[in-house]
Amino acid sequence: MPTLRLPFLHLLLLPLYVISQPTATQNDQNILLNIKRFWSSPPSIDHWNQSSNPCSWPEITCNATIITGITMFNKNITGGFPPFICDLKNLTHLDLNYNNLDGTFPTSLYNCTNLQYLDLSQNFLVGRIPDDINRLSPELWYLSLFANNFIGDIPVNISRLSKLTSLQLHMNYFNGSFPEEIGYLNDLEVLNLAYNPFTPSRIPQSFFQMKKLQTFIMAEAKLIGDIPGNFSGMPAMELLDLSINQITGSIPTDLFLLPNLKEIYLYRTNLTGKIPDSVESLNMKIIDLSENKLTGEIPTGFVKLMSLTNLTLMLNQLSGELPAGIGRLPNLQDIRVFTNNLSGPVSPDFGRYSDLKIFDISENNFSGKVPENVCYRGLLKGFEVFDNNLSGNIPNSIGNCSSLKSFQVYGNQFSGSIPDGLWKVSRLERMIIRDNLFSGELPPELGPILSNLDISNNRFSGQIPTGVSSWTNLRIFKASYNLLDGVIPQDLTTLSNLQTLWLDGNRFTGELPATIVSWSSLNTLNLSRNQLTGQIPVGLGLLNVLTALDLSRNNLSGNIPTQLGRSLVLLDLSENKLTGTIPSRLDNGAFNQSFLNNPGLCSDNLLLGLNSCSSRSVTKSSSKTSVKLVALIASIATILLLIAVLMTGYVIVHYRRRNYDLKWKFTSFQKLNFTESTILSCLTENNVIGHGGSGKVYRVPVNQSGKFVAVKKITSKKELDQRLEKEFLSEVEILSTIRHSNIVKLLGCISCDNSKLLVYEYLENRSLDRWLHRKRAPSSRGFNGSVRHVVLDWPKRLHIALGAAHGLCYMHHDCVPAVIHRDVKSSNVLLDSEFNAKIADFGLARVLAEDGQLNSMSTVAGSFGYMAPEYAQTAKVNEKIDVYSFGVILLELTTGKEASNGTEQSSLAEWAWQQSQGGAPIEDAFDNEISEPVYMNDMTNVFKLGLWCTSKLPTNRPSMKEVCQMLLRCSVAAAVVAKNVCDVADDLPLLKLENV
Incomplete structure (x- = not known):
């Protein structure tokens, strides 16, 4: 199938008579050596020299003594395009794919009158394709x-260019139109215009008249209207x-009637209606109609697709049963029909054939x-x-499934015990079986890399096994609402x-373990609703990252x-038998519900609702007076609270008026339709969306049509004034002069004597870390609730990586x-x-004095986990410290882990x-959320x-140009060739670990 012709296939196109190695003419040899000098003699073509025969060079193809082809894939060629390359009069094949060529489209190629094959993909060419592109050779195919x-x-x-059989223009920045006349290229077999920000357009009718077209790709091209x-x-x-x-609209009824159709990708296209019943494309391998609004039943005709490997119909509104015959398809590897309205039994044949x-x-x-x-x-x-x-x-056969990585059966009515082997599957990473009727005891041994185990809301019983210390890789263990008993070991x-x-x-009893300092990573602990006794261990207060603790109802x-209370955000100790005073760290209104129904606790903070500690020393007769005194204090506090509310309103109004009275300087870097008064009037707590080391960030509406801007306010403190002023000036200096689609736009700055905005x-989607590491607002379902989160799939992550790389590459x-x-x-x-x-x-950004030289910083600034080792040690900076940090982001995107554990x-x-x-x-290191096999190579x-x-070593790291090229190859291959042909692992430089 002639889809995207990957570079390693290009060599197959070279004439076989290269083996004879004829001797090229002296003139052609001189031209090639001039080309080498034009490109500053890259090391990859050092073997081009006067004493050797060009026809023996692996990049050169000859016909007799005539040079007819140049193939220079991934030769690290940098710079412009040699204007004299067409002095090779018989050149028919030119492949400069995957290099660092820049400049505009080389119109000097119009002089290559015999050119048949031209590949300039994966470079850095800019500008428009010239209108007279048809001046290229009429023989070009x-x-x-x-x-x-x-x-x-x-x-x-x-x-x-009437003889074209393959036209590939995807992954550019075309923001205009594409001509319907492309449909008149009668010999075209491959047409790829995907991943371009075209102006919204319909698919021309002419495109559907190309009788020889085998591959048609226009993914993410702003297409509208019906198919x-x-x-x-x-x-x-x-x-x-x-x-x-x-x-919009429905799937054309004749789509599945194409006799040679093998792959269909129509996901996320807003299609409606039913999937056509008639299926005659018996060579079909991949069907992806996911994330649409399709209704009706899955066509029974799908059971005839004996070549089908992937059936993806997820996130639609399909109903009815899953045709039983699909389970008997001999090549089926991947079926995803989740989030629909399908019902009925599931065929027992899945996995058997x-x-x-x-x-x-x-x-x-x-049901059933x-x-x-299945395995x-x-x-x-x-x-x-x-x-x-x-x-x-759960079938015992699944317990023997050694390949299993994710087992999620929660929210059903399964019963019985879990097969013994399933607990110990060597590759199992995630096992979520909550909300069922499972019973039995916990195993003494778990799989070596199981990190997420959720057995909540079942009927498991017995004690936590003595072998629990072997569960070393476990990160999440949830066993709420079972019948477990004994002591917590x-x-x-x-x-x-x-x-x-x-x-x-x-039903846990006994005292909590006294020594718990090994829980160095624990951030959430819930032991509520048990029968625990004894004291709260001091060690719980020594856990640096513990933010949520619930020991209530014991x-x-x-x-x-x-x-x-060192880092606690959520705390519940209610309904116990605790005594004494509330520690000073917890004696505030943030924990006003944390200590209820502990008669022995006391606090002089009225907001906690506890007995007053000072009343403990008075006699019974004077306690009545104390009650009256407390009542009086409460009344006075109420009056003071009302006064404070009124004063707060006055302060807010006064502050806003004062804002307008200050002499603000508003500098805009683009044409704006709002003024500083629009911004200043909205700097309220209700509009705060984030906090940073230098101040707050606000989301500010600037018109009535729903447009917003983000405003960072630099908070002024005397000891920080000089540093913050420097960061403010740095950000303004840099962002006001650079423009790139992958660098945030600075619209303007507002300043006065004591404030910087x-x-x-x-x-809209805020920062990447919020998506990767769940840094969102807490759930409204309570401490023990769960909220289904939106997962960044791999295509999105790859798209994000490529965009960020483009921004850094530009810088x-x-x-x-x-x-x-x-x-x-x-x-x-x-x-x-x-x-x-x-x-x-860009508060910490710096401009290099001279290209290629190290700059010295007076202080080291950055974030732990992202900081290059040589920068932390020497305070010397060049581009390679950014490359290191970006590498950490790539590791975050693939593993789902945070850059540092603190x-x-x-x-x-x-x-x-x-x-x-x-x-x-x-692949064991990869994020469980995106561990689908189709993405493994990427x-x-x-x-x-x-x-x-x-x-x-900085010298071992790539440049951002090289990083962009690598990501481009993965992006193109992942998106175009069945989303799983990024077979470039062997092309990556060998990682010499002993030298790093």
Whole structure:
């Protein structure tokens, strides 16, 4: 199938008679040597010299003594285009794919009158494709310009290259139109215009009359309107990808009648109606109609698709049953029909007849049992059937499924015990079985990499096993509302990776373990609703990252440790038998519900609702007077509170008036339709959306149509004035002069004697770290509730990585002099409504004195986990410290982990290097949220790129240009060739770990 012709296939196009190695003419040899000198003699072509025969050079193809072809894929060529290359009069094949060529489209190629094959893709060409592009050779049959920076319209005259069979213009910045005349290229077999920000357009009817077209890709191209229903005019069609557009209407009824159709990608296109019943494309391999508004039933005709490997119908409104015959398809590997209205039983044949790897039918209304043989071939990685009405036992065969990575069956009516082998599957990372009727006891041993175990709301009984200390990789353990009993063992506190522990609603007795300092990662502990006794251990107050603690509804006694409360945000100690005074750290209104129904506790803070500590020393007769005194104090407090409210209103009004009285200076860097008064009047607490080291960030409406801006207010403190002033001036200086679509726009700045305001474009999806690490507002469902979060899928993550890389590449390579950010991190990567990434926060950025030289900083500034080791040690900066930080972001995107766990001894980069050397499969390091097999190659390559970027020696790290090129290759391959052909892992530089 002639989809995207990847570079390693280009060599197959070279004439076989190169083996004979004829001798080129002296003139042609001189031209090639001039080309080498023009490109400053890159090391990759050192073998081009006067004493050797050009026909023996691997980049050169000869016919007899005549040079006919040049193939220079990935030769690290930098600079412009040699204007004399067409002095090679017989040149028919020119491939300069995947280099660093810049400038505009080389019109000097018009002089190559015999050119048949031209590939300038994956470079840095800019500007418009010239209107007279048709002046290229009339013999041209292959034209590839994808992954450059072309803008504007695709010229109409491109359609006059009448012999074209492959036209690939995807992954550029075309923001104009594409001509319908392309549809008149009668010999065209491959047309790829995807991933361009065209003006919203309909698909021309002419495109559906190309009888030889085999591959048609226009994903994410701002298409609108219906899909024309005349697919009968495209009998050769093999791959159709119109995904991520604003197409309306239904799927044309004749789409599935194309006899050669193998792959359909129509996800996220707003399609409605039913899937056509008639299916005659019996060679179909991939169907992806996900994230639409499709209704009706899954066509029974799908059971005839014997070549089908992937069926993706998730996130629609489909109903009815899942046709039983689909389970008998011999090549089915991946079925995802989650989040629909499907019902009925699930065929027992799934997995019995094919190499099934992903089985996801979650969030439907299926009933009955799960397939007995779903892991019959031993390849199943994801078993997701949660939120259905399934019942019965989990088949013992699943317990022997050694390939399984994710097992999620929660929200059903399963019963019985969990197969013994399932607990210990060696690759299992996530096991979520809550909200069922499972019973039995917990196992003494878990799989070695199981990190998320949720058994809440079941009927598990018995004690926590003595072998719990072997659960070393566990990060999340939730066992709420079961029948567990006995004491909480000391061994449980040895799990140093444990972050969340919920054991509430059980029958635990006895005292809490006295020594718990090993819980160094624990941030959430819920032991409420048990029968625990004894005192609260002092060690709980020594846990540095513990933010949520619930010990309510037990029989705990004694004093509350004074150490408690160092970092607590949520605390509930109510309904116990605690005594004494409230520690000073907790004696405030933030914990006014935390101590209720503990008669022995006291506090002089009326907001806590406890007995007054001072009343304990008075006699019974004087206690009545104390009650009256308290009542009097309460009355006075009420009066004072009313006065405070009135005064607050006065202060706010006075402050706003004072704002207008100050002499504000408003400097705008773009044409704006608002003034400083619009901004100043909205700097209220209700509009605060974030806090930083230098002050607050506000979301400010600037017109009535819903447009917002983000405003960063620099908070002034005497000891910080000089530093903050320097950061303010740095950000204004840099952002007011640079312009790039992947760098946040500074709209203006407002300043007076004691305040500084920076006004930016507002980005709806905020910062990347909020998406990767769940940094959002707390759930309204309470301490023990759960909220389904939105997951960043891999295509989005790759898109974000590429956007951020483009921004940094611009700063390093296109700004004169270069700009170094110095604080690249996921919280400084902002996302707009379409998840386009923009680099933000330039307060620490610096301009290099001279290209290539190290600058010395008076102080080291940055964020732990992202800081390059040489910068932390020497305070010397160049572009490579940003490359290191960006590498950490790539590791965050692939693993889902944070850059640092908060200690100075560990970081994500160090952990990733250890993983790469440990011998375990590299995919074991990947984020469970996106561990679908179809993305494994892409994620592996980006993970390796992250390792390369975080090499300890700066000289071993790539440039941001090289990083962009790597990500472009992954993006193009992932998006175009079945989303899973980014086979470039072997092309990445070998990581010489011993030298790093």
